[in-house]
Amino acid sequence: MFGIGKNLIGDALKTTGDVLRTTGDVAGSVVNAGGNIVDRATDIGRIGKKKIKGKVILMRSNVLDFTELHSSVLDGVTELLGSGIVLELVSATHVDRHSNDPRGKVGRRAYLERWLTSLPPLFAGESVFQINFEWDEEFGYPGAFYIRNGHTSEFFLKSLTLEDVPGHGKVHFDCNSWVYPQRRYNKDRIFFANKTYLPSETPAPLRKYREEELINLRGDGKGERKEWDRIYDYEVYNDIADPDGGNSLVRLILGGNKYPYPRRGRTGRPRTRRDPNYESRLQSVVGLNIYVPRDENFGHLKMADFLAYSLKALSSNIKPGLETIADRTPGEIDNFKQVHNLYDGGFPIPFNVFRDLTNGLTPPMFKELLRTDGERFLRYPVPHIIKDDKSAWRTDEEFAREMLAGVNPICISRLQQFPPLSKLDPSVYGNQDSTISEENIKYGLNGLSVNEAIEQNKLYILDHHDALMPYLRKINSTSTKTYATRTLLLLQDDGTLKPLVIELSLPHPQGDRHGAISKLYYPAEGGVESSIWQLAKAYVAVNDVGYHQLISHWLHTHAVVEPFVIATHRQLSVLHPIHKLLIPHYKDTMFINAFARQVLVNAGGLLEETHFQSKYAMELSSYIYKDWNFLEQALPMNLIKRGVAVEDASSPHGLRLLIEDYPFAVDGLEIWSTIQKWVTNYCSLYYKDDEAIQNDVELQSWWKEVREKGHADKKNEPWWPKMNTISELVESCTIIIWIASALHAAVNFGQYPYGGFVPNRPTISRRLMPEVGSSEYKELEANPEKAYLRTINSQIQFLLGMSLIEILSRHASDEVYLGQRASIEWTSDKHALEAFEKFGKEVYQVEERIMERNRDINLKNRTGPANFPYTLLVPSSSEGLTARGIPNSISI
The missing domain is CATH 2.60.60.20 (PLAT/LH2 domain)
Incomplete structure (x- = not known):
């Protein structure tokens, strides 16, 4: 080229x-x-x-x-x-x-x-x-x-x-x-x-x-799709494995009763030689030639193409090059100063390795990852989390704050019964209930009993135990060595959260039916105990990062939206008002998902290489999808389900937050309500009563296909809206738009700002907590930074993971943000245009209020010890790595 x-x-x-x-x-x-x-x-x-x-x-x-x-x-x-x-x-x-x-x-x-x-x-x-x-x-x-x-x-x-x-x-x-x-x-x-x-x-x-x-x-469901085709159809996830590439690249087919999954777009590629149940994989992604209907492909503007080519380059050129670096240079990072050097000075690469790494290519394709001055260095921008204070990430306050204002602020829940109980089947997994007792945490309850703390809505939990334990034995059979974690926290009078205890659990060595082996760790400020506590927080972060990337990000935004994209094109004409409402929120989604199946979530792909779930990652996401509920993706219902909010007709948005200074929830509810108001106003222009909904043949076909084909493995769930009323239509469209815009923005564009400094959000743990008297324990006593870095990502995993999330956290130059449209003449209906103009103004007003809250020094969770304001739900952004901006669609 x-x-x-x-x-x-x-x-x-x-x-x-x-x-x-x-x-x-x-x-x-x-x-x-x-x-x-x-x-x-x-x-x-x-x-x-x-x-x-x-x-x-x-x-x-x-x-x-x-x-x-x-x-x-x-x-x-x-x-x-x-x-x-x-x-x-x-x-x-x-x-x-x-x-x-x-x-x-x-x-x-x-x-x-x-x-x-x-x-x-x-x-x-x-x-x-x-x-x-x-x-x-x-x-x-x-x-x-x-x-x-x-x-x-x-x-x-x-x-x-x-x-x-x-x-x-x-x-x-x-x-x-x-x-x-x-x-x-x-x-x-x-x-x-x-x-x-x-x-x-x-x-x-x-x-x-x-x-x-x-x-x-719709097509006829036959044949291999070609570049110029415009066919939208469904297929299971039988394309992420590569049986012809050997046993190490065999993975389960996702989609069906045993391993349920949302459907993807069908390509009709030939089946593999070794197993006809699998679709053959592209051996290279020349020109990004993965089939999606042509208009779903990345656009013609340079930045969108650059993002895609960067992912391609990372997979096919950078990754092998980094592996070469790891072979030719010391394979470990020994202290935090060396980590900071990745931003201050870069990582030295011998010239011949650089030549191989770039495969003869030169910037601009690699200009964001490589420097060509002097001795050639990998170059990484300074993550926002360490821009103002290089050590604030280590504090307990920042550790807890990121559960409310980080890149995965949707998992924390209120503790409503003590001790925490497991929902895993005891006939299969034995006793998985928490071993935490009141005696273990009473020192940190500020004079309250456990019952008083629960009654006053003061106890919260970040619980990754049940989501991970069924797969933990398998995962730890790989190079990963990690735990299933529970973290209990106390809501303090100043609105911040204080960690009380971390429970690390392993499967019983005699078998699953014997339950879990658990150990508790407590906050400490000095000596080896503080180093142990720092490691315990790292294992929690590993759980959280893996759940975030695979579930909060990939499954709950990218994967679940694709069936809606397909069904909309197949059943709603471009003349249909709901097609016009939803189509901006589908831009580039099918393509980035298809590309992810080729280089990110595939067997041996970048996600398996950089996250602790390894080859069990996608199988684990199928296990979590069993509990997916479309209605619970609505922000108000999600907050109520997690117990962090209660219904309250007198409060804004119809509910009251129990953690008042919860940046994601506060900003998110404003965005949610603004979207809901716009959808309500728009739908009222075309549907005068519920009967009009019921008589709309395209709308009914669309909703039937979403349930029965797009999310076929969930088609019999009772929670699906019946699509018989205007309120059901408004609710459903609001949820779709929320997922594709604000929810995706909240869990995507903070990846590098928070996780680009890997010690803050490690993606892998390579060894278990050191036992007293072991050589690892002695190393922890003598050199805690080295022991910490030996436990989390290796050098190659550092560099590869940072490169990946830097790309994923960037905005393209052709991005269209919430409240905007690519064309001002998307409809000739002047009433719809007036309603949309009003929506755009209200989105801007929400942005002003978010920025005002970030300036309020009494809201301590807005910026925290790292002095990093929560801006992930600020609607507008410029191009690049900004830690803000809500694009209309899942476009990266």
């Missing part, structure tokens, strides 16, 4: 041969041209007909992409023959009286003007073309148009605008779709005006077109 200059002449010369080898395409163009010439000749005799002027905006493929060089030549040939880009308007008010088919009348062909004179830019960018359509009274209102691409390469069609349709004024078509050469399609591409219609209200001439377009998008 970067050797483009030396190959320029040779590739250009080869173009002549490419043209000759595409005789079939040119011949087809000549045939098409014959008809077009006749049409144009006829047009000469129709000069008196009224014309409608139009403007088409499109973006061509990058002309410096050498896979498209031959296309540029052929495009010139077909343009001269008159078979370039053809459009035909479709009437929404008149049917063809010469046909028995009740379809809208199709107008005469029109052609883009000045294709050749509007020269393509050096990089892909917008081009504007004029077009003139013939119009008469018998045609009426244009509600759609056909388009045929007679060129040999695709282009991105942004919009068509008709300037002055008699009796109607301006008519806009918001297209935003890739259009491939006509030979790639079985049906002509059709686009609809940005009107909004419920199915029953669709003008009769457009109904067949509306229905057929949905049928086209």
Whole structure:
């Protein structure tokens, strides 16, 4: 790719041969041209007909992409023959009286003007073309148009605008779709005006077109999907393993009664040779060529592509290079100063290793990860958690604060019975209840008894015990050595949380039925006891990071949303109001998920390499998905379920927080209510009563498919909304938007700001707590920093993990944030536009209130000892690593 200059002449010369080898395409163009010439000749005799002027905006493929060089030549040939880009308007008010088919009348062909004179830019960018359509009274209102691409390469069609349709004024078509050469399609591409219609209200001439377009998008469930396809269909997770690569890359298929999972987008790739139940994997991700419907792929703007290429590079180039570094340099980090040097000075890499690492490539692809000055260093930005104070992360106050204002603030719950009890089946796992007694914690209860503390809502718990224990024996059979953890905390009068005790549990050596072996650890301020306590907090962090990445982030946002994306395209027409409401919140999600299955969550992928669950990671997430409940993803219900809030009609948002200074919950409830208000106002424009919901055939088909196909393993759950009322529609759409925007932002964009300093949030533990008298215990006494760093991530795991979460924590330059739309003409409904403008203003007001709270020194959990304000739910952001911003969709 970067050797483009030396190959320029040779590739250009080869173009002549490419043209000759595409005789079939040119011949087809000549045939098409014959008809077009006749049409144009006829047009000469129709000069008196009224014309409608139009403007088409499109973006061509990058002309410096050498896979498209031959296309540029052929495009010139077909343009001269008159078979370039053809459009035909479709009437929404008149049917063809010469046909028995009740379809809208199709107008005469029109052609883009000045294709050749509007020269393509050096990089892909917008081009504007004029077009003139013939119009008469018998045609009426244009509600759609056909388009045929007679060129040999695709282009991105942004919009068509008709300037002055008699009796109607301006008519806009918001297209935003890739259009491939006509030979790639079985049906002509059709686009609809940005009107909004419920199915029953669709003008009769457009109904067949509306229905057929949905049928086209569903496909027939057969064959391997190609780049230009627009088919949305479902498949189980049979693509994350690689049986043909050997036993070490075999994983369970996720999706089905035994291992339930949300469905993914179907690609139809061939099955593996070794086991036909598995889909074969791409051996390389050349050009990011993973199939998703073309419009679901990352956009044409540079930053989005950079993020994807960075992940690709990390997997295929950086990871092997870092492994080489680990082989050629000392494999351990010995003290925290060496960790800080990763930000202050970088990590030294021998020149020959750097050359291998970059595989001959140079920045900008690797400019965020590599420096090329001097001796070549890996470069990492300073994480926010240590910018102001390098040691504040070690305090108990910061350890507890991050449960309320960190990157995983959705797991802490109120302790309502003591001691903490397990929900694991005792016939399988024995006694898994906590061993913590009142005697163990009374010293820290500020004079209260346990019962008094519970009654006053003062006791809280971060409990990862039940989620992990069923898999802990398997996990510890790998290089991981860790515990299932429970952490009890006291809510103090100043609103902060104080850790009281940490319980570390292991499976019983004689078998699961014998229960757990547990040990308790307490806060300490000096001596070896403080080092032991610091290690106990590290094991809690390892649990929390693993649960965060796999469950809070991947499963509960990325994976559960994908079925909604697929079902929406299959069952809700682009004319449908709910399609228009939800579509911004699906941008790039299918692609980033497909890419994750290729390099992140796959067997041997980056997540297995950098997190303690190792090869059991995805299987464990299936185990957790068994308890997933769609309604509990609503923030108010989630807070009530965890006991950190109670219903209170007199309080804002209808509930009262029991931890008043809970930054994620306080900011999140404002965002939630603002989204809910917008959805309510929008839906009320189109549904006047519950009967309208029940009679909406597309809406009912959509919801049925979400449950029965998208989340097929949960289809019989009683908690699914029935979708019979307006309130059920509002609730469901609010939850979808909340998950895709604010919830994902809260658990994603703080990954590097909090976890980029690995000692604060280690992802792996490599050895268990040292026993008194052991060599490890003596090392802990003599050199606690070294012992700590020997327990958590190794050097390679440090570097690889930091590189990964730095990429995942960045905002793209083309990001669209909550309260914004990529197009201001997404609908022609002025009432919807007014409601959305109001929504945008309210989102901005929420942002101002968040920033004001962060300035309140009485709210100690807002910034904490590290002086790192909680901004993850601040809606707006600039490009890059900002620790703020709520994109509309799960786009990274």
